[in-house]
Amino acid sequence: MTLKGKTFLISGAASGLGESTARLMASLGANVVIGDILDNEALRVAESIISDGGSASTFHLDVRNEPDWIDAVNFAASRYGALSGLVSNAGISGMIPDVMDTEYFDRLLAIHARGTFLGIKHSAPAIARTGGGSIVAISSIAGRVGTEHVHMGYNAAKAAILLLVKSAAGYYAKDNIRSNAVIPGWMPPMRTSVSSADPELRPKLLKSVPLGRTGLFPEVAEAVAFLSSDAASYINGVELPVDGGFLAYRAFS
Numbered sequence: 001m002t003l004k005g006k007t008f009l010i011s012g013a014a015s016g017l018g019e020s021t022a023r024l025m026a027s028l029g030a031n032v033v034i035g036d037i038l039d040n041e042a043l044r045v046a047e048s049i050i051s052d053g054g055s056a057s058t059f060h061l062d063v064r065n066e067p068d069w070i071d072a073v074n075f076a077a078s079r080y081g082a083l084s085g086l087v088s089n090a091g092i093s094g095m096i097p098d099v100m101d102t103e104y105f106d107r108l109l110a111i112h113a114r115g116t117f118l119g120i121k122h123s124a125p126a127i128a129r130t131g132g133g134s135i136v137a138i139s140s141i142a143g144r145v146g147t148e149h150v151h152m153g154y155n156a157a158k159a160a161i162l163l164l165v166k167s168a169a170g171y172y173a174k175d176n177i178r179s180n181a182v183i184p185g186w187m188p189p190m191r192t193s194v195s196s197a198d199p200e201l202r203p204k205l206l207k208s209v210p211l212g213r214t215g216l217f218p219e220v221a222e223a224v225a226f227l228s229s230d231a232a233s234y235i236n237g238v239e240l241p242v243d244g245g246f247l248a249y250r251a252f253s
């Protein structure tokens, strides 16, 4: 698999899964633009990719903000000549103590659902000008099933991402843009997670995973890179779980 000569804008790539994805895509030959609100962390990731021989740059992007998306897409396309794809990954956790907090519901929808919508809206025309490419958005197992300890706004927002991507798979097929979703399972806790970092809760969460362990960011990044690559040239509109079997099987012991 290669991404040589391609350019990807990756939201939320200053840490966690986005960082891992940026590192992998750069190692496969891509130029990666790290779009995040954490400017210092984004810079640290870009400098580390460059010192490993890769190509990376940063752009301040708050995914809720439409002008930020316009500027980030323009930056990526003009810096590297053309935009090949988007990875819509930025997010905040649903695992907070008050899973019925209304203000947090609005934040979840704004970052995950509005953020992914805006990313698709503004990257698709630039990718079309390149002659086609890929959009990958990061959902969650919580976008497929309601989950104990998870704010239901997170469930709703992650489910919205699955349908945004399917709509995009149809809307932009004429421009040779494929749109797909990746569904990570239980991963290392997000920066904003409170309850999933609880050492007492984690073994209980992992009982729901046939493989019996937490997923690793590089394991999910592989799926994102594959869907973003020409190796996936006829894959459009899918939801790819990378969840150790969580969505496939229920154990009763």
Ligand SMILES: NC(=O)c1ccc[n+]([C@@H]2O[C@H](COP(=O)([O-])OP(=O)(O)OC[C@H]3O[C@@H](n4cnc5c(N)ncnc54)[C@H](O)[C@@H]3O)[C@@H](O)[C@H]2O)c1
Pocket (backbone or CB within 6 Å): 011, 012, 013, 014, 015, 016, 017, 018, 035, 036, 037, 038, 061, 062, 063, 064, 089, 090, 091, 092, 093, 111, 138, 139, 140, 141, 183, 184, 185, 186, 187, 188, 189, 190, 191, 192
């Ligand atoms: N970690 C998990 O357990 C898990 C499981 C399933 C899905 N996911 C999803 O994977 C994606 C990445 O999560 P992660 O585990 O790497 O978490 P993380 O907290 O390490 O990374 C999230 C990144 O998004 C950025 N971000 C947050 N709000 C933003 C905004 N408004 N604009 C731009 N950037 C913003 C953060 O600064 C951070 O760099 C998220 O969409 C998350 O919902 C995570």
